[in-house]
Amino acid sequence: MEQLKNILAQVKTHYEKVLLGVVLLALFCAVGWLFLKLNDEQTKLKALQEIRAQRKGKEAKPLDLARHEAALQLALNPPPLDFSRPHNVLNPVKWQQRSDGSLLKIQTGKEQGVDALVVTNIVPLLYMLTYERAAASGYYVGEINEAHMNPQKRNKAQAFLTLNSPSPGRNFVLKEVRGAPDDPSELILELTDLGKQTVSISKDAPYVRTNGYKADLSYPPLNKVFRDMRIDSKITLENEEYKIVGITFSNVVVSAKPNDKRTTISYNRVP
DSSP states (O other), X not given: XXXXXXXXXXXHHTHHHHHHXXXXXXXXXXXXXXXXXXXXXXXXXXXXXXXXXXXXXXXXXXXXXXXXXXHHHHHHSOOOOOXXXXXXXXXXXXXXXXXXXXXXXXXXXXXXXXXXXXXXXXXXXXXXXXEEEEOSSSEEEEEEETTOSSGGGSSOEEEEEXXXXXXXXXXXXXXXXXXXXXXEEEEEEEEGGGTSEEEEEOSSOXXXXXXXXXXXXXXXXXXXXXXXXXXXXXXXXXXXXXXXXEEOSSEEEEEETTTOXXXXXXXXXXX
């Protein structure tokens, strides 16, 4: 009994130390329990990760960034700015007085002058050789040259030909007669202007080729019409003279007299 009283007295005296020991023991137990619990949770997490890894789901589609990439490229390489005509911020519309006193609105700079010319028609100029008739010692051949520089020599003319004898002023020679002499089926002619090329003509089959072109043009600003224009033909637009220096089946080339500047005018053929 006396010993128990001594122990209780000691406890009363050192109860703080006893309490501290109890607390430390409780903390030690709690730390041990936490270590055990942590290990258990880590094992569960690892098992869940393995289960998730084994699942097969749909793969996420990659994002379509094409529009964003295009916008980025446009921002990096912006289109050039064109402030020329018909842009009117820096080029206000002008009104110009023409030679007849009327006013013309200039929007593109091509409302007058050679740029306003329009090709309305282009016609081929033919060169044709036809068999006409037999004569006592030769044959008559008709010649048409619509492209001749002299208008009086564009109509049909007849030439008398004998074998291998040049006809004055003609660029063809009779080289062979096929069939009956008085009624041949074919005449073989040599064309000296084409490097002695030979061609055949008969009653029903003339020789035809294109030797050039003529064109009809119009000038809408002044309602002018220029017909049957040929190489070297001259026209006047807004008090300036031009000369036609080239005509093909698809365009007309015009040269300005002051500076020889050439302008090609396309022919928009209507089908």
